[in-house]
Amino acid sequence: MRALRFFSVSRVPLRLNEMELLVRPARPGDGAAMAEIFVEAARTAWAHFLPPTRLALLRSPAERWERGGTDEVTLVAEQAGQVVAFAVVRRSDDADADPLRTGELDTFYALPSRWGCGVGQVLLGAALEALRAGGYREATLWTAEQNERPRRIYEAAGWELDGAQRLKTFLGVEFTELRYRIAL
């Protein structure tokens, strides 16, 4: 297994609200903010293909996000001291992947109130930079077929479907996930 190197902090001025965006590695104590972002983003983004009644029951303990694996990097995007988005990158565990060559964008969520400001775009770039710094040559990600907004963002950033599909069950609902790929 390859250890992903620590990702350095970057500051990117965003034009929409003139608030600076800071991307940094997650640190102890960020778990509660990440849990809140996960739940709010999931409820807002997936209501058209997952029953809102089940999404309403969605819970995410902060500890889940505090436990970073040794072979993954969690990046958070912060505006005015508030964590507004986060991403996790790691090696790919797909059966057809070369774990030394292929990294994965495993997790990618932003607070719905910040969608459309470019936060996702900047964090996505930082996530790929972290994988590149870890020596990976390409990256993949899985997303639900009906997850239109992220799919649009991935495609605008140059990710392409590679033809792989799988069935996923989440909150008791089965749906198709598609795999995207990009060269690093």
Ligand SMILES: CC(C)(COP(=O)(O)OP(=O)(O)OC[C@H]1O[C@@H](n2cnc3c(N)ncnc32)[C@H](O)[C@@H]1OP(=O)(O)O)[C@@H](O)C(=O)NCCC(=O)NCCS
């Ligand atoms: C995926 C996700 C993190 C992306 O974050 P986001 O905030 O929506 O991403 P961005 O702000 O970069 O959105 C891009 C949009 O902002 C616009 N934008 C980008 N940079 C901008 C800037 N500097 N100023 C103004 N607008 C900008 C883009 O043109 C794009 O517009 P569009 O919505 O018309 O395509 C977010 O949508 C999310 O949390 N989704 C739910 C969870 C999920 O499904 N995650 C993916 C799992 S695979």
